[in-house]
Amino acid sequence: MGKGLLIMLIVFVAVALLHLISLKMTHLNEKKKRKFRKVFWYFYGVIFIMQGVVNMIEKERFVLISVIMCVAGFASIILNYLDKINPKSIPK
Numbered sequence: 001m002g003k004g005l006l007i008m009l010i011v012f013v014a015v016a017l018l019h020l021i022s023l024k025m026t027h028l029n030e031k032k033k034r035k036f037r038k039v040f041w042y043f044y045g046v047i048f049i050m051q052g053v054v055n056m057i058e059k060e061r062f063v064l065i066s067v068i069m070c071v072a073g074f075a076s077i078i079l080n081y082l083d084k085i086n087p088k089s090i091p092k
Helices: 002-025 030-059 064-081
Strands: none
Touching (some): 030 064
């Protein structure tokens, strides 16, 4: 029971921190928002790649969903680098 309460407390604190960060982000200028979004997408891509690799190492065999995760991670990194995820100007 103690473990469950600790996990629940950690989840509540993490959600509260994410909420505070998202509230602070609304008051930033557009240039800083773009920079944070760019860093976020790089981080997201790396996490996806690591998750896919760790899953394949853990299972010790070729897993299709892990390969898809790795490809999605590489795609998000490449698309972010090419400014396709968060373009500077939105075409009309």
